[in-house]
Amino acid sequence: MATAVASSSALSFLFLDPNYSSLRNTNALSPQPSRSSLPRQIRPLCCAASSTSLEEYNVRRVRHADESIREEAARRDLASPSHAQGFSAWYVPFGPSSEPGERYSLDDIVYRSSSGGLLDVQHDFSALAKFPGSYWRDLFDSRIGRTTWPYGSGVWSKKEFVLPEIDADHIVSLFEGNSNLFWAERLGREHLGGMPDLWVKHCGISHTGSFKDLGMTVLVSQVNRLRSKPLSRPIGGVGCASTGDTSAALSAYCAAAKIPAIVFLPTDRISLAQLIQPIANGATVLSIDTDFDGCMRLIREVTSELPIYLANSLNSLRLEGQKTAAIEILQQFDWEVPDWVIVPGGNLGNIYAFYKGFSMCKELGLVDKIPRLVCAQAANANPLYIHYKSGWRDFKAVTAAPTFASAIQIGDPVSIDRAVYAIQKTNGIVEEATEEELMNAMSVADRTGMFACPHTGVALAALFKLRERGEIGTNDRTIVVSTAHGLKFTQSKVEYHANEIPDLLCKYANPPLKVKADFGSVMDVLRKKLVLKN
Numbered sequence: 265m266a267t268a269v270a271s272s273s274a275l276s277f278l279f280l281d282p283n284y285s286s287l288r289n290t291n292a293l294s295p296q297p298s299r300s301s302l303p304r305q306i307r308p309l310c311c312a313a314s315s316t317s318l319e320e321y322n323v324r325r326v327r328h329a330d331e332s333i334r335e336e337a338a339r340r341d342l343a344s345p346s347h348a349q350g351f352s353a354w355y356v357p358f359g360p361s362s363e364p365g366e367r368y369s370l371d372d373i374v375y376r377s378s379s380g381g382l383l384d385v386q387h388d389f390s391a392l393a394k395f396p397g398s399y400w401r402d403l404f405d406s407r408i409g410r411t412t413w414p415y416g417s418g419v420w421s422k423k424e425f426v427l428p429e430i431d432a433d434h435i436v437s438l439f440e441g442n443s444n445l446f447w448a449e450r451l452g453r454e455h456l457g458g459m460p461d462l463w464v465k466h467c468g469i470s471h472t473g474s475f476k477d478l479g480m481t482v483l484v485s486q487v488n489r490l491r492s493k494p495l496s497r498p499i500g501g502v503g504c505a506s507t508g509d510t511s512a513a514l515s516a517y518c519a520a521a522k523i524p525a526i527v528f529l530p531t532d533r534i535s536l537a538q539l540i541q542p543i544a545n546g547a548t549v550l551s552i553d554t555d556f557d558g559c560m561r562l563i564r565e566v567t568s569e570l571p572i573y574l575a576n577s578l579n580s581l582r583l584e585g586q587k588t589a590a591i592e593i594l595q596q597f598d599w600e601v602p603d604w605v606i607v608p609g610g611n612l613g614n615i616y617a618f619y620k621g622f623s624m625c626k627e628l629g630l631v632d633k634i635p636r637l638v639c640a641q642a643a644n645a646n647p648l649y650i651h652y653k654s655g656w657r658d659f660k661a662v663t664a665a666p667t668f669a670s671a672i673q674i675g676d677p678v679s680i681d682r683a684v685y686a687i688q689k690t691n692g693i694v695e696e697a698t699e700e701e702l703m704n705a706m707s708v709a710d711r712t713g714m715f716a717c718p719h720t721g722v723a724l725a726a727l728f729k730l731r732e733r734g735e736i737g738t739n740d741r742t743i744v745v746s747t748a749h750g751l752k753f754t755q756s757k758v759e760y761h762a763n764e765i766p767d768l769l770c771k772y773a774n775p776p777l778k779v780k781a782d783f784g785s786v787m788d789v790l791r792k793k794l795v796l797k798n
């Protein structure tokens with residue numbers, strides 16, 4: 265315990281020293297240099313939080329019996345604004361602005377630019393670039409798997425790239441992120457022509473079962489800051505329109521922080537598992553007789569009238585958290601850049617978040633290139649695909665039809681401009697998947713040990729098509745982003761395996777076999793099964 269202690273206190277001063285360029289050879293758990301051996305300019309800073317000696321500081325790193333990790337972080341002055349070291353971020357218009365120099369503080373409540381366009385969070389790259397890429401890589405790597413508040417989170421372990429100025433005490437985190445990168449060995453070998461370097465980033469293996477946790481920790485933390493002293497903003501609650509995952513994440517984070525959550529859900533268009541999440545977390549749940557796009561229009565009107573903070577990805581704060589999944593992928597490959605990343609798209613914030621995470625790492629020298637991005641849409645809800653196919657001529661919203669990938673049944677995505685930018689900047693591709701394609705892709709992946717959701721099925725179906733056309737090569741390192749946990753969408757799997765879906769060939773259906781409760785019948789069935797197999 266005492267050694268683990270030493271490493272974290274070391275980090276707190278290492279990230280104050282621009283000249284300390286590499287931690288790569290430093291065993292994070294090994295004893296740290298004595299205070300006098302530290303470079304001179306960092307000596308006064310390392311113990312800035314208290315007047316204790318380094319020895320005492322390290323010993324005291326063992327958390328007091330009556331102390332929470334939050335209190336410990338405050339005592340040790342970890343991640344306080346003073347540690348931001350001049351790092352900062354603010355809102356700017358996304359794309360060209362009619363007002364030169366237009367920018368807003370992250371403490372402003374603003375979702376649109378003066379011309380009505382989207383906003384983006386811009387970081388002070390000149391401050392971040394004072395540290396070399398190797399410094400950031402090593403710092404982020406050294407924080408993985410710890411409980412140190414707030415760095416145990418995959419999002420907040422990259423705090424300087426996310427919300428550098430927020431006080432650790434305002435952060436609302438459920439230690440999200442750090443999700444599994446699954447080597448899809450059998451799927452690649454048996455179903456994709458021997459692809460040896462195929463991976464699935466399981467963003468849905470998360471607290472509320474989807475990648476939305478990554479963005480929601482950032483948004484709710486900022487709301488917590490705004491509502492707390494000294495800002496004390498009169499925000500009565502946080503609201504969103506949702507196809508089921510944003511609402512689940514919002515409700516959980518708000519419940520953890522004791523902030524009221526209000527969610528607008530399209531009646532009968534989300535799964536039962538998704539519906540029960542905000543109900544259980546005590547949110548105000550409005551089931552509205554319209555589709556997601558209708559709910560989105562309503563929440564935008566309501567948040568402009570009432571002191572309810574908007575939690576959809578129109579709010580660019582969300583994407584700051586979501587972009588850390590891209591950074592995590594790079595980390596998981598020891599900072600080698602994959603060739604392709606395939607992301608299912610609906611409201612289209614996430615594809616841009618991936619672009620942003622990758623491009624930030626490139627600009628700051630953590631990596632030297634970025635992957636090509638593929639955005640995969642359900643054919644029943646494919647406005648980006650249509651736009652792409654038209655050669656990016658005038659964008660037209662569509663009325664999205666029902667799809668098994670119900671969380672992306674969205675016809676008028678708020679982040680359309682962000683998605684176009686991400687695809688264009690990465691020489692990316694947009695692909696679509698029919699209901700049969702997505703359900704079969706999901707089910708064949710399940711046969712190789714996954715339990716994918718239908719949205720992941722959309723991304724997998726896009727991969728099958730791109731492999732077939734030879735656009736993705738056999739040896740290309742390819743990541744499919746799994747956006748939700750399959751357990752949230754069991755009804756669609758039940759229907760599929762029961763072969764009960766009209767006009768759909770359920771190629772991988774595996775219905776249970778009904779057998780009489782006697783030995784002979786059981787043996788007959790098993791013999792038949794084994795003979796068939798052989």
Ligand SMILES: Cc1ncc(COP(=O)(O)O)c(C=O)c1O
Nearest residue numbers: 609610611612613614671747748
């Ligand atoms: C499970 C799941 N996958 C994919 C998406 C698409 O993400 P985005 O809306 O950011 O495009 C969503 C939400 O829209 C989702 O809930």
Ligand SMILES: N[C@@H](CCOP(=O)(O)O)C(=O)O
Nearest residue numbers: 506507508509510576577611
């Ligand atoms: N799939 C989303 C749709 C809303 O997207 P958002 O990222 O803008 O919140 C959901 O689960 O609600």
